[in-house]
Amino acid sequence: MSETRAAMASKILNGIEKYEPQVKAFTSYDPVRIRQDADMASPGPLLGMSVGVKDIIDTVHYPTSHGSPIYAGYHAPSDAACVTQLKTAGAVCVGKTVTTEFAFFSPGPTVNPYDVARTPGGSSSGSAAAVAVGMVDIGLASQTAASLTRPASYCGIVGFKPSYGRYAAAGIKSLAPSFDTLGTMTRDVATAALADGVLKGPTAVPSTFKPQRPSTIGICRTPHWDAAEEATQKAIEKAGVLFSEEVQVTYIDLEDFAEAADLHITIMSYEAAQALGWEYADRRPLLSSQIVGLLEAGKQIDYATYRAALARAEELRCLMADIFANYDVLVAPAAPGEAPLAESGTGSPLFSRLWTLLRLPTVTLPGLTSSSGLPVGVQLLSAYGTDEDLLNWAGWAETILPPRPFPSMCI
Amino acid sequence: MSETRAAMASKILNGIEKYEPQVKAFTSYDPVRIRQDADMASPGPLLGMSVGVKDIIDTVHYPTSHGSPIYAGYHAPSDAACVTQLKTAGAVCVGKTVTTEFAFFSPGPTVNPYDVARTPGGSSSGSAAAVAVGMVDIGLASQTAASLTRPASYCGIVGFKPSYGRYAAAGIKSLAPSFDTLGTMTRDVATAALADGVLKGPTAVPSTFKPQRPSTIGICRTPHWDAAEEATQKAIEKAGVLFSEEVQVTYIDLEDFAEAADLHITIMSYEAAQALGWEYADRRPLLSSQIVGLLEAGKQIDYATYRAALARAEELRCLMADIFANYDVLVAPAAPGEAPLAESGTGSPLFSRLWTLLRLPTVTLPGLTSSSGLPVGVQLLSAYGTDEDLLNWAGWAETILPPRPFPSMCI
Missing domain, CATH: 3.90.1300.10 (Amidase signature (AS) domain)
Structure with a gap:
């Protein structure tokens, strides 16, 4: 060996x-x-x-x-x-x-x-x-x-x-x-x-990674900024301050995209009810109440509603493509706050539904923390298909943010 | 029971x-x-x-x-x-x-x-x-x-x-x-x-099927008309004559779409080399030479070429959407001719690569035959997402074409 x-x-x-x-x-x-x-x-x-x-x-x-x-x-x-x-x-x-x-x-x-x-x-x-x-x-x-x-x-x-x-x-x-x-x-x-x-392909190719400063950054508080807890609000503000020392930074909210979260839920529910159809039909007693709820919600949605949601999602993707004419990178909350206590579940997906619906590449970066020292990530986004650029820009952003804190059990 | x-x-x-x-x-x-x-x-x-x-x-x-x-x-x-x-x-x-x-x-x-x-x-x-x-x-x-x-x-x-x-x-x-x-x-x-x-969905809905005459039909010989054998050329001509008795029919070739077949092959090869990656890496001796050839071709394609083919395919889809402003239905060859002898393989996919690349709904209809009495289908196509309309139009076309001949072994 x-x-x-x-x-x-x-x-x-x-x-x-x-x-x-x-x-x-x-x-x-x-x-x-x-x-x-x-x-x-x-x-x-x-x-x-x-x-x-x-x-x-x-x-x-x-x-x-x-x-x-x-x-x-x-x-x-x-x-x-x-x-x-x-x-x-x-x-x-x-x-x-x-x-x-x-x-x-x-x-x-x-x-x-x-x-x-x-x-x-x-x-x-x-x-x-x-x-x-x-x-x-x-x-x-x-x-x-x-x-x-x-x-x-x-x-x-x-x-x-x-x-x-x-x-x-x-x-x-x-x-x-x-x-x-x-x-x-x-x-x-x-x-x-x-x-x-x-x-990314059937044949491995060498990484072209080269950290690079973006020209423009939009700090995107998203239409759900009210749902951001203090830890996340401070993390986004801190990231904005740090990035603005080197790059032109603008603040945007994208209120036009407020419907994205509901569109995401409609499409996801409809498709999940198909994808997990056998499990629901033949193994229901072994499913959690959360999954059963998702699948039953999906079964209530008719095809026209589902198709309309898909069509609207495609329109929002085009709208977002226009926005990226003005920004290399958007920076947005990665989660509402620090990790919740385990008994309350795995946390809210609210701050990612929009980006998942839009199919954009995202890089979540560590380094910022809540007042209790727990990690609070921020996510960087760029236009569809610009994944290599995004990784390069994220490589730069990584050097601007503080180093990630070590988990307590590793110290 | x-x-x-x-x-x-x-x-x-x-x-x-x-x-x-x-x-x-x-x-x-x-x-x-x-x-x-x-x-x-x-x-x-x-x-x-x-x-x-x-x-x-x-x-x-x-x-x-x-x-x-x-x-x-x-x-x-x-x-x-x-x-x-x-x-x-x-x-x-x-x-x-x-x-x-x-x-x-x-x-x-x-x-x-x-x-x-x-x-x-x-x-x-x-x-x-x-x-x-x-x-x-x-x-x-x-x-x-x-x-x-x-x-x-x-x-x-x-x-x-x-x-x-x-x-x-x-x-x-x-x-x-x-x-x-x-x-x-x-x-x-x-x-x-x-x-x-x-x-089409997680919950069955009653069929809305109601045969209906389309307003306009384009007979699309496709850029590969030269590859159509006599049986298929005659089938398309016959369909054109039959349909033109009830509907306005125009003849088009779509020469602008000649590149579609190559784009289809590029994308299919690249993706197949990923999808069947394990079979190639770990079970190669059990694969046919045809599959090995496909996967090895896919491995030669670089990511930029693949992405360019995807982007061009998307452009062709938009071009085709414009064409459907003028036609309810296109009628095109379904295959180069009657079924070939078994020893020569399963037949050429040439006449479907374009439509698969464009992601359009298609209905292949029987009824026409070669000079030796073998089935020669024609395919009907409509705009992306108009599947229910297409089924209704195909229901009408089915009544215009001759009834399908019974297989010899069923008589």
Whole structure:
């Protein structure tokens, strides 16, 4: 075993031994397989890197439970496209990470590494927590409403949700196909860019990452600014002040987009009621009340209403494209505030529904904190399809924001 | 067991007994289960109807092999969304129907019911042949290039490929997600419309089908008219003559769209290389040379080329939307000619790549024949999202064209 490969296996296993009993980020992992996979890792651009795979993503060697007892112990017949891409590029798949039930709201056992009484956020809970404490370098995550941005914000890490459709979805359990987007969680933007070179196509390409200052930034408080708690309001103000030292900054609210959250809920409900139709028809007693509520709401929506919502969403995408004529980057709240206490759920998705509906690329950045020292992320957005630019701009912004605070359990 | 349910089971089993030994349309079916399912069928709008499920679509009770030895005997953990929708609406799932390998080119054992030496077409081979001889009322089919239109044309049945995204894709093996479209094969347009009311949403709605004469028809010979064999050239001319007796007909070629076929191939190859990444990386010796060729071609395409093709496809969709300001319906070739001999493959997809790229709804209609009496379909198209109108117009066109000829083995 080469030095890199041996070091990789040791680093992974030490991290798991140290943090997993408390964090509970994994649904499954296997030390024997981790050593084997590290030993056999391909000599690609991700050699030396470890990956945690959200448990709605198919893997041959670990069960894929979708966070549901219906799929307990289910073994997929093949790896999802993204898993093959990462492994072929040299990464080691450490195991499967906890998701909420079908990437919706009903939470799993993972805790927030900054405060074990708090939620890590959903639905990409396990990947976020595993990255935050360093158990993996790359966490595969997904977003249909706010499932990547929110846990990235709560766990003080970088979350990259690319433009809709940039990464292949084959082998990922669908919730609402108009929105389902695979993305990554990492501890820095450079790693997200490295993974992007691997995940965006069938053949890995070297990262072109080069941090770069944007020309213009819009601070977008969104139509839901009233729902932002003090911690988030201060974080956005702080980011505005820091960025304005180097770049022209404007404040906007996008009141015209207030309807986006409702459109998002309509489309998501309708599509989820189809995507999880079998589970509802044949396994209803094993579904949570949250999922049953979502699916039954979807069944009440008629096709004309659904089509009208899709058409209006497309109009809003065109409106937003015009706005990006004036801004390289928008900066917006990533979540209403710091991570809530676990008993109150996984947090509100309100501040991401708009961006998910618009299919824009987003990077959530850590560094800012609430008065109690908990992470409060901010998200950067850019025009559809400008993912590489956004990563470069986020690389610059990362150097402007304070360094991310370490989780208490890592100190 | 009610009379309807008992009659349904008998009809299904008699059909299978009579035709399946020769047609070889199914990869699996189970008489005991068929009787059970008929007995328990839901009292919905499809009660009394039988369905054959293309074997790239997940089913709990039958293996899902994707036409590949890699998945021989694989049992999916859940039914695909479309299967649940049909069953909930009262239909009985008869079994799984033969597909080419991963819905690409490498053929299965099914024969053409009009001439057993000829191909039924790919990739929805089994569904097409099963519908043609009456073994099922509804064949679930899919199209990424020409996989629904071509076998419908070769087997003398109605093929409905809805607007891209109209039917849920959850639980269907993906080949190229930008194009993969679930559709139906039936013996008449009314049945396609009935199934449409069930497949377009999580809750079945009654069919609104009402045959209606369109105001304007464009006979679209497409930029590939030179590739149309005599049988297809005559079929299109005949359709033009028949339709012009009742509706204003214009002839167009759409030379501006000649690039569409190459764009389609670029996008399909790139996406297939991702979607089937695991099969290529881990099971290559079990793949056909056709699939390996597709995937290796996809791996040679860089991301910028792929994105440019996607952007150009979007431009062509807008151009085509303008054209539909002048036509309710376009009529175009469904395939180059009658079904080729089986040893030469499943036929050319050339005449459908354009429409698949444009994501338009299409209905393939039977009735016309070659000089040797074999079916030669024509396809009707309308603007994106006008699926219900198209079904109504196709219902009218169905009455104008000659009745479909019966397969020789049914006489």
